[in-house]
Amino acid sequence: MDEHQYKTTYKSVNPHRCVFEKAINSRICSCSRSHRFNLADREGVACNSLPRLERCSHLLTELREKARFALRRSKASQTLAHADEIKIQNGGMLGLQLQVDQDNAPTVKDIDSLIHRAESQYDGISGFPYSRLMQGIIAYRARTHRHRSRTRGKSGDPVD
Numbered sequence: 001m002d003e004h005q006y007k008t009t010y011k012s013v014n015p016h017r018c019v020f021e022k023a024i025n026s027r028i029c030s031c032s033r034s035h036r037f038n039l040a041d042r043e044g045v046a047c048n049s050l051p052r053l054e055r056c057s058h059l060l061t062e063l064r065e066k067a068r069f070a071l072r073r074s075k076a077s078q079t080l081a082h083a084d085e086i087k088i089q090n091g092g093m094l095g096l097q098l099q100v101d102q103d104n105a106p107t108v109k110d111i112d113s114l115i116h117r118a119e120s121q122y123d124g125i126s127g128f129p130y131s132r133l134m135q136g137i138i139a140y141r142a143r144t145h146r147h148r149s150r151t152r153g154k155s156g157d158p159v160d
Contacts (some may be wrong), residue, residue: 013037016053018045019060020111022082023089026142031111052112059115059125063092063137066130070138087140095136099129 011017014037023029024036024045033053035046047053064080067073067088073080080088093108100118108114115125122128 013039014044014046016047016050018047019053019057020089020093021045022086023093023108023111026086026090028090028106029093029108029111033112049112055115055125056111059128060089060092062125062128062130063088063133066134067092067137070134083142086142087137090142091137091140092133094140095133096128098136099132 018024018031018034020029020031020034021044024031024034025043031047033047033049035048037044037046047056067084071080071084071087073084093111093114094106096118097103097105097108097114100114100121118128119125
């Protein structure tokens with residue numbers, strides 16, 4: 001399946017794509033409103049609540065906008081690299097969890113519940129402590145890839 005065909009099929013199978021899909025697929029965050037599915041050899045995440053999807057989309061837009069300076073992106077239209085998007089999603093949610101729950105856990109158990117509690121505490125998304133959330137985004141470090149210590153040949157066997 002070529003990439004264009006994959007994306008077309010993905011959109012038809014998943015019309016309500018979770019905006020925190022990268023965070024959920026990285027296994028740092030979970031959400032009670034999400035539904036995982038497989039398409040070809042990839043995993044997708046759908047949202048089962050349109051109002052919550054709109055709320056999350058609004059929050060992610062705010063996080064991206066506020067993180068432009070922290071990530072050294074001068075233009076709002078500038079496409080973010082995958083690593084930057086991971087930093088915004090995971091770092092933003094971990095930072096929000098720290099502000100709302102004073103919980104420095106390495107994972108977020110439920111994005112939906114966390115945002116709901118934060119909205120109550122800060123009188124809506126516009127009241128979130130974004131300067132403190134940016135600290136979480138800047139501090140977030142994605143897992144590094146492990147390098148194999150031995151080179152492998154075409155058959156997959158170690159080469160000495």
